[in-house]
Amino acid sequence: xxxxxxxxxxxxxxxxxxxxxxxxxxxxxxxxxxxxxxxxxxxxxxxxxxxxxxxxxxxxxxxxxxxxxxxxxxxxxxxxxxxxxxxxxxxxxxxxxxxxxxxxxxxxxxxxxxxxxxxxxxxxxxxxxxxxxxxxxxxxxxxxxxxxxxxxxxxxxxxxxxxxxxxxxxxxxxxxxxxxxxxxxxxxxxxxxxxxxxxxxxxxxxxxxxxxxxxxxxxxxxxxxxxxxxxxxxxxxxxxxxxxxxxxxxxxxxxxxxxxxxxxxxxxxxxxxxxxxxxxxxxxxxxxxxxxxxxxxxxxxxxxxxxxxxxxxxxxxxxxxxxxxxxxxxxxxxxxxxxxxxxxxxxxxxxxxxxxxx
Amino acid sequence: xxxxxxxxxxxxxxxxxxxxxxxxxxxxxxxxxxxxxxxxxxxxxxxxxxxxxxxxxxxxxxxxxxxxxxxxxxxxxxxxxxx
Numbered sequence: 001x002x003x004x005x006x007x008x009x010x011x012x013x014x015x016x017x018x019x020x021x022x023x024x025x026x027x028x029x030x031x032x033x034x035x036x037x038x039x040x041x042x043x044x045x046x047x048x049x050x051x052x053x054x055x056x057x058x059x060x061x062x063x064x065x066x067x068x069x070x071x072x073x074x075x076x077x078x079x080x081x082x083x084x085x086x087x088x089x090x091x092x093x094x095x096x097x098x099x100x101x102x103x104x105x106x107x108x109x110x111x112x113x114x115x116x117x118x119x120x121x122x123x124x125x126x127x128x129x130x131x132x133x134x135x136x137x138x139x140x141x142x143x144x145x146x147x148x149x150x151x152x153x154x155x156x157x158x159x160x161x162x163x164x165x166x167x168x169x170x171x172x173x174x175x176x177x178x179x180x181x182x183x184x185x186x187x188x189x190x191x192x193x194x195x196x197x198x199x200x201x202x203x204x205x206x207x208x209x210x211x212x213x214x215x216x217x218x219x220x221x222x223x224x225x226x227x228x229x230x231x232x233x234x235x236x237x238x239x240x241x242x243x244x245x246x247x248x249x250x251x252x253x254x255x256x257x258x259x260x261x262x263x264x265x266x267x268x269x270x271x272x273x274x275x276x277x278x279x280x281x282x283x284x285x286x287x288x289x290x291x292x293x294x295x296x297x298x299x300x301x302x303x304x305x306x307x308x309x310x311x312x313x314x315x316x317x318x319x320x321x322x323x324x325x326x327x328x329x330x331x332x333x334x335x336x337x338x339x340x341x342x343x344x345x346x347x348x349x350x351x352x353x354x355x356x357x358x
Numbered sequence: 359x360x361x362x363x364x365x366x367x368x369x370x371x372x373x374x375x376x377x378x379x380x381x382x383x384x385x386x387x388x389x390x391x392x393x394x395x396x397x398x399x400x401x402x403x404x405x406x407x408x409x410x411x412x413x414x415x416x417x418x419x420x421x422x423x424x425x426x427x428x429x430x431x432x433x434x435x436x437x438x439x440x441x
Contacts, residue, residue, distance in 0.1 A: 016401045020408030 013095035015316045022324045029331050038338050039348040043068045046339050055079050069339040076332045077132050084134035098212055098318040100136050101195055107135030108191040111163060112184050114145045114154055119180055166190045196247040208317030211310050215322055218306055221248035222299050228256055232263045233292055278302045300356045330356045384441040391434030398427035
């Protein structure tokens with residue numbers, strides 16, 4: 001019975017329960033109208049608007065300590081963490097494994113934040129506010145990370161996690177050169193490598209696992225594409241292979257290395273790939289205006305749309321959960337962009353261009 | 359051993375009464391139908407509880423959808439009266 005496939009824990013997955021809850025939450029995210037209202041508000045109005053929605057608890061908890069767009073941002077982070085923790089709490093069996101794999105993204109984010117904080121000598125209270133406690137790390141592990149007084153301690157305390165080996169390797173490079181890039185790269189690569197690790201490499205198309213793998217491959221492809229475009233654009237003399245993430249189906253290491261040196265070749269390669277039709281208008285924009293920001297936003301929108309398609313094609317799978325995770329992340333990004341944009345005095349039209357709305 | 363089986367097989371296969379009588383088969387039919395609707399309600403029920411946890415007003419709809427497969431058992435009960 002593949003539908004209720006069991007994980008190593010032996011418990012069967014409870015897709016029905018989780019998906020009913022997730023769909024309901026997906027439906028209550030902000031819609032176009034809310035965004036249209038939000039971009040015309042001042043920072044304090046945005047805060048008041050948010051107090052009357054979903055974000056009430058977080059806004060009240062943090063309201064005494066922060067104000068303005070800081071308040072909005074920290075409330076968003078906390079709310080995001082609360083919702084994603086719920087996902088992990090609900091799901092059982094194989095479903096838990098699938099969700100946790102994806103949410104480790106936030107573990108990676110937290111590790112990077114802690115390392116950056118230590119490097120810059122920031123107060124641990126400040127670092128704590130920037131963490132998003134949504135990943136698989138337990139509270140005690142996060143407290144342990146926050147209490148660490150040097151980067152070496154952080155690397156040691158992560159010894160038994162997926163980041164352990166690659167961080168230990170990168171730490172030597174860091175000690176020799178005193179730059180953070182190798183450490184941050186090590187964290188990202190460890191995340192993306194475990195993302196596809198241990199999943200069947202050639203699953204049935206249209207089985208839940210198959211769709212899940214398809215989605216993860218798309219994500220890896222888009223990440224590679226983004227890196228390649230940034231490298232091509234900046235003209236930096238870096239070896240693109242260093243940033244290549246394994247597991248996608250669009251590029252292999254060599255073709256990426258060749259294409260990263262010329263933008264036109266890259267655009268043609270993407271247009272001829274399976275993503276061509278989804279990204280067509282975005283690619284034309286990129287060729288005409290050469291705006292990388294807009295193209296990256298189009299990538300986000302395409303990924304979100306793809307996740308939605310998958311979740312409709314196979315309702316009893318992990319796909320609706322992923323589509324919710326992505327949509328929630330976009331909402332948080334959008335509100336943050338609005339709050340920061342309004343604070344910086346941007347016009348509503350300018351901010352609207354920055355939002356990813358489907 | 360074989361001595362005892364042979365007359366038994368003879369009774370089952372050759373005597374006029376079948377292994378499962380009419381009422382017995384009807385009971386089996388109802389039982390299997392109940393098993394089927396129980397399995398169907400498992401999925402619907404957990405989805406309904408999930409939906410109710412998010413929104414209390416869905417309680418009525420959740421309840422109705424959850425017990426819909428129960429009709430299978432009621433239809434199977436008809437068999438009991440036919441036999």
